[in-house]
Amino acid sequence: MRGHRARRVALGTVLAAALAGCAGAQPHRALPVLVLGEPSFFPTLEAYAAAPIVGGNLVEILLNGEQIFPAVLEAMAAARRTITYAQHVWEDGPVARDVAAALAERCRAGVGVNVLLDGVGARGMPAPHLELLRRSGCHVAQVRAAGEDGVRRRNHRRLLVVDGRVGFTGGSGVSRWWMGNGRVPGHWRDTDVRVEGPAVEHLQAAFAESWLQATGIVLGGPAYFPRPRRPRGPVYAQVVRSSPVAGTRSLYTTLLLAVASARRSISITNPSLVLDGPFTGALVRAASRGVRVVALVPGAEDGVPPPGGARLRALDEAGIEVHAYHPARLNARTIVIDGVWATVGSLTLDHRTLGAHDEVNLVVYSSAVAGRLEQAFRDDLRHARRLTVDADRRSVDAPRPAGRDAR
16 A cells, blocks of 8 residues: 555656656657567667667677776777767866877878867867867867857767777766776766677767767768678667757657666666656656666765755655765766666766757667676665665755766
8 A cells, every 4th residue: 555655656746747848858748568579679769769770789888997998099099090089078187198199199190080079078178188189180179069058959979989890989088087997086987888880880970960060071981981881799789869959859768668668677877867757757657567776876975966855755655766876976877677778878867958968879789788787787786875765864955065067
């Protein structure tokens, strides 16, 4: 009886929140009944994502700066024709100097290098880095944020594609804060992914879309989109992007459909959990059908308030677990569903920005890749504390210290 009452309270909160909606997003009033693995699942996800699910990919999960930056620098050094690189955050430090030097060296070697920076997130880029890139022959452009507050229409994508054959995406930026193992106070805990195979073509397409919007230049030809697309591994993958300029909200719909398909488990890691009514409702309905839903968010000392008040109550009373990560600043953006469906990318689960920023996520259909992410999730939970309205009222309601925003 108590469980049914709690769910009614949670659903009432959800319906009230739904009136606010998702900023700039198409309303989602009803979702179909989907099951992972059924014949209709792939076509449905492809239809709403406007992106194909392609096989033959090799996908490697990279945890934190200690794995991300060596792989990125190795790929850059191996470039022979082109490098396309979109970065949301660029600040001074050893990592930034290494990335600038690697890109400049390839430019001098005759590789075509296009670097796209967000005008707000990369405003801390040291002038000598920019001068080095341009002096070496790299083409550097910035995405200017629309709106006086610099929040709307920002390029939040992190992308690296080398020779059209090796791609990276995730949540990391270029800064000393991303160095280390994700357990160091003041540094970032993050997750990226390295990809080879047909999916790289679609990562390149996401960069080309942003580059066209920023510069008016159309990228194409075999240097950027080489053929044939030979299989590199066993993984089916899909590159899903959203862009308010292009008028697409595909990533939001894709996540809702995936949550609606869950039957056993949903594991969410994200620097924000400010959800709108439809997304909260999808999670609550998943929990009501017996799905274990667990979310990992930043701790209070991160300077980013964990869910509190009505939002936390709706999740808590529905049986959805929310845990706060404490050793470092949490910036990873991953979701794993039923140990098979998984996504890594740039999307922040905040209804205020879901329809405002250019985003890109890689979705994979692989028990091996999903298992790697689930293991990382379990490891992170060992360094987290569960938030509940009753037990943690003081920590939920207390004022939050100032700190760096989620990147």
